[in-house]
Amino acid sequence: MGSRRKxxxxxxxxxxxxFFITNLPDRCSGSDLAGVLRGYGVIFGIYIAKKRDKGGKRFGFVSFLDVRDIKEMLxxxxxxxxxxFKLEINVARFILEDGEIREEYVHKQKAPNIPPSHNTGNINVRFAKKGTFSFKEALTGDRKKExxxxxxxxxxxxxxxxxDLHGRSLFIKLGSFAVLRNxxxxxxxxxxxxxxLRYLGGLQLLITFNSIDHATMAKDELLGRPKDFSLVESWKGQEIDFEKIAWVKIQGIPMHLMNDETMDKVAGLFGTVIHKTQLEEDDLDLSYYYAALLVNSGKIIQGEVSLMWKDKLYSVxxxxxxxxxxxxxLNEGSCSLYDESVDSSSSSSEEADKSETGSVAADKEEVMQSDSASETELDA
Structure with a gap:
């Protein structure tokens, strides 16, 4: 029998x-599940059981950090x-330290009226309760009103x-952050x-033409470049999911643990990394780094990550x-999307990817501007 984790x-x-999650696909892995749930919060851990629940479905658990409103999360x-497979998700009850759950509580919906945490011998038991406390609130006992x-x-x-825009407008999802830049x-x-052209946030755009025929011809052109434009469809009023690009500042990674991989993993806990951090030998300020994330929530990102290394805990x-x-x-002073200063020879996505090198903080200032209109016109 294997040893229990620390x-x-x-x-x-x-x-x-x-959270208890059931009706998982047969070959679903932890990384597959993380890819689906990453945009909903900071994932601490994922456990997928080898056995099945009483209904014969695959199930598992995902742990999120600092969930402030469980009802809204659900x-x-x-x-x-x-x-x-439509996932069935509920707050997990009576979670054991090794990630297992007492089966008699799997399908219960109502939480018992008990304290938020309890200790029984050497097993730490976690109880879920409506409402959560931040780290500071847990330490001080002080909880401010919402x-x-x-x-x-x-x-x-x-x-x-x-x-008036229906039919003659195209909804577009860009293939990468490099395409947005160029x-x-x-x-x-x-x-x-x-x-x-109208910017919808994240990597999403809406282009409106004078006629449906014009939009149809443009759609055919865009579909011919799937790496640059991952989705192109006629917009007839259908729902468009919210997206935004969030530039996050990462501070606190110790020098002996600082590398691109670690910083990208930290940033990836809060969203999909679309512009990675890049350590350069010439960097003089190593106190912070920026990364660009694609997220589906309008809430401001602010969190703390605990790095565990050789039985030590570091806060980031x-x-x-x-x-x-x-x-x-959208902020270049002219409503025209094109001007004579643009060198079209640099327009390919391969060359766009090369432009990703350099300081991430400098890219942030160059690419993203604040407080501006979100539409521009193409030349007739």
């Missing part, structure tokens, strides 16, 4: 909320699918929205003109730079 430090246990994760009020507004299901020269090289802080909002091609 106990999780008490200060970390206080920050963990575990609502956001309600309709997650992995292929044809300053943000969540409200609900019910809209008319048939409310007309931008109907979008002006890429579209110019393709000869796509006569439309209006990650917080979002809120000054970076929209790409620079």
């Amino acid at each position: 106990p999780i430090p008490v200060e970390i246990q206080r920050r963990i909320t575990k 609502r956001r994760m309600y309709n997650i699918k992995m292929g044809a 300053e943000v009020q969540n409200k609900t507004l019910i809209l008319d299901d048939h409310q007309p929205v931008m109907e 979008l002006r020269s890429i579209l110019s090289d393709m000869g796509l003109k006569g439309g209006r 802080w990650v917080y979002e730079d809120t000054g970076a909002r929209v790409p620079d091609f």
